[in-house]
Amino acid sequence: MKTNIFFGSNVKFLRTRQKLTQEQLAQNLSMTRSKLNCIETGQTKSPSIEDMLKFSAHFKMTLDTLVKIDLSKLGELKLRELEAGNDIYIKGGNLRVLAITVNKDNHENVEYVPVKAKAGYQSGYSDPEFIASLPRYSVPNLPKQGTFRIFPTEGDSMLPVPENSDITGEYIEDWQSIKPKTPCIVILKNNQDFVFKMVTFHKDGKFLLESMNRVYDPYTVDAGDILEIWKFHSFSSKEIPETVSDLSVVLKEIRSLRSEINNE
The missing domain is CATH 1.10.260.40 (lambda repressor-like DNA-binding domains)
Structure with a gap:
């Protein structure tokens, strides 16, 4: 052949x-x-x-x-x-090199990337020795399949998720498979920050990044400016999320009424 x-x-x-x-x-x-x-x-x-x-x-x-x-x-x-x-x-094959660590039972660890390690992560994300130096945790109720990592967030761009929350994300290998407006941790290149945004893939090779807090404007980044994408799984925080506003309650009731009318 x-x-x-x-x-x-x-x-x-x-x-x-x-x-x-x-x-x-x-x-x-x-x-x-x-x-x-x-x-x-x-x-x-x-x-x-x-x-x-x-x-x-x-x-x-x-x-x-x-x-x-x-x-x-x-x-x-x-x-x-x-x-x-x-x-x-x-x-x-559609493969990316992802450095991981495993515990004594040969199960993948969940590494935590502290704020002080952000800059190092952008240069050492594929280095097994650097990944092995990160704190590791056992997180309950995670799916058996998949690779997970924990990233700290800063700022209020994703309210009602509180500031300074820790986001547990699942590693995404095929970026084109991301559904529109999927919350993700996006690791950017060239000393840019980690961002927690609603991610939408465009066929021109760009990604639209949107905040849940509408005070912040959406923007696009090229695929070439992204190192990794981790899909939101859960978060932990010392703060209680903000209460639902009266307007949100009213909108929910309107949607419920519309649904009932459409079903009649």
């Missing part, structure tokens, strides 16, 4: 996306333009391992991805994920 090799065409495709000439990329990789041209056009059937590793490091993609996946056939969101350094197409 013949295996399709996409290495040369992928190199050309990614170079073009980065708006680099052959001369510029060749210079970045310390090789001649003629060698790069031979690789892109398939004239070089078996590039050296050293050269292939240079391309892998430059494009932040595994050799499996560069060789086996036709990147020109992927959607924009998936491409941005790859270009952001999150190689989700290792051996053709």
Whole structure:
């Protein structure tokens, strides 16, 4: 059975996306333009391992991805994920590398990311040693399937969830599967904060982030600016949530009456 090799065409495709000439990329990789041209056009059937590793490091993609996946056939969101350094197409599978720890019974721990560890988490989220250094807890009534982690929140953007609550979230691997307005902890790149928002995926590769507190305006972020997404499961707080307003009670009664009328 013949295996399709996409290495040369992928190199050309990614170079073009980065708006680099052959001369510029060749210079970045310390090789001649003629060698790069031979690789892109398939004239070089078996590039050296050293050269292939240079391309892998430059494009932040595994050799499996560069060789086996036709990147020109992927959607924009998936491409941005790859270009952001999150190689989700290792051996053709939709995978992200998630560092976890387990207890003595080989069950996954629930790690807690304290406020003081936020900056470290953004650089060490895939480092098993860093994850192992985080506090670990046993949280009752969690589903047996799934990976969970606890994140502290700051601010009042998600009222009635109180400020400074601890959010237990479930790791989401397939971001496109998120239903509109799903509450999630979103881990952003480049020293941006963790945010707790209502998340909606758009097919253009962007995510709409909305607060439950309407004082805060919604905004969008690119998939490439996101490290991880954790779907809300539960929260714990030392504060009692705000009481339901009279207006909320009235609106609830109106909805109930409408439902009864429609059912008649």
